[in-house]
Amino acid sequence: MEAKKTPAADLTKKTGMFMNFGLAISVGLVLFAFEYKSYDRGDLKDLGQVTDTFEELLDIPITEQPPPPPPPIEQPIIQEIPDEVEIEEKIEVNFDLDVKEDMVIKEVIIADAPVVEKADEIFDVVENAPMPPGGMEGWNQYLSKNLKYPTQARRMGIEGTVYVxxxxxxxxxxxxxxxxxxxxxxxxEEALRVVANAPKWEPGKQRGRPVRVRMRLPIRFKLG
Structure with a gap:
């Protein structure tokens, strides 16, 4: 059998009122805590009779120092130099030579020093180049008579120019x-043989003297 409560004994009806009442009290305490002010009640000191010297210390006259004088400029010392005195000296020249009127003085001619050429020196360029007998036409005739086409070169079809x-x-x-x-x-080898067996050439000359000269000549091999 369930127990029955009287409506007067039901406490749940007043929970809302108690809750609002507690919330209001807590909010009021918080506001009181923020607004509460405390003051220091210590004895206040009377500073009105204290003599101070702040104004005297602050009122200090400013001393202005003049700028230092500029350093003295040293003026150059000008010395008077007397005019140069020309000294005339008498020079006595004594000639002990007995010069006759008919004496002829030879004129001295200063010529360039002779150029010494070395005997073994080989020139590449000279004033007068060496020439074969009969000139270059005679050289071509000599080659056409003495130059033989090698059998191996003919068989292989080789032709061209050999430079010796x-x-x-x-x-x-x-x-x-x-x-x-x-x-x-x-x-x-055939070109070297022909050149080595060639007759003597007319030597090259430098300043009218025969000298040794290096020559370079082409020898052409052409199949007929």
Whole structure:
């Protein structure tokens, strides 16, 4: 059997009122705490009779120091130099030579020092170049008569120009023949043989004297 309560004993009806009442009290305490002010009630000191010297200390006259004087400028010392005195000296020259009127004085001619040429020096460029017998036309005739086309070069179809370098001595003889650029196939050896067996050339000359000259000549091989 359930227990029954009287409406007067039901406490839940007044919970809202109590809740609002407690909230109002808490808010009031918080506001009181923020608005509460405390004051220091210590004995106040009377500073009106204290003599101070602040104004006297602050009222200090400003002393102005004049700028330092500029350093003295040293003036250059001007010295008077007396005019140069020309001194005339008498020079006595005594000639002990007995010069006759018919004496002829030879004029001295200063010539350039002779150029000393070394005997073994080889020139590349000279005033008068070496020439083969009969000139270049005679050289071409010599080649056409003595130059033989190598069998290997003919068989391989090699043709072209062989460049030979050699030295023409002061007596016209030829030495130090070498290949400057060859084509192979036996043509290089044939060109050296023809040059080495060539007759003597007319030597080159420098200042009228025969000198050794290095020559470079082409020898052409062409299949007929």
């Amino acid at each position: 370098v050699f030295v023409v001595n002061t007596d016209g003889s030829i030495q130090d023949a070498a290949i400057l650029r060859g084509i192979g196939g036996g043509c290089d």
